[in-house]
Amino acid sequence: MNAKKLIEEAHKILGEYTLSSDNYSAGSVAAALLTSQGNLYTGINIDIACGIGFCAEHSAIAQMLKYRETQIEMIVAVSSDSIRPPCGRCRELMFQIDKKNIHTKVYLSEETYMTLNELLPNRWEPRLG
Template identity: 50%
Template sequence: MARNITGEKRLNDFVQIAGVGAALETADGNIYTGISIDTACSMGFCAEHSAIAEMLKHGEYKIKAIVAVNDNGQAIPPCGRCRELISQLSSSNLHTIIEVKDGIRVPLSELLPYDWKEPSGPVW
């Protein structure tokens, strides 16, 4: 599904969309998708954020699995901002399966091994 919505489009000299597409499955089995919005002054956001916003709009916040793909259709890992957003929505999202590369899937907890919100995380 993420590949079907990906295909970079230039809106003007300042904005490009859909260079990355994302699809997520919620704990309830619903699928939500989103595209990236890239702007000249960094006001855009990631495809994962777009898909998450769509999910939240429908009252869900627990993510079973998520994938983002680039313009070539290859799976890419989420940035740190996306990882953090997923983890803050629900502690159960640390079990979210993320495809970080084509065919390689790991739980979010492996991408955030020292989550600051967990008691076993680092002591500052």
């Protein structure tokens, strides 16, 4: 799978989803990821009150974990008008799910990516001993 196809897969689930209030939204950002085993997982963001929503990347990663996979080969998040880089929380989540994800290709455009290592140079790691 290439970046263009990954972006297309994310765009397929992008859109507004009906929630309990007009002040809440879901689906304004969508993510697609490809695992090292070649499987595709997608997710949408949820933006609701009290900060209890989550990012599209979190949703896609949760779907991946349900299938007992942890290694992400490439990932992208999109909105209706752009490709979105992952926030710091998403970057840390990818790394903490599997340290091998430090090599994940994070697409910033159809042609450009950075590795998670480049996007997360000073990552948190627990101290041993």
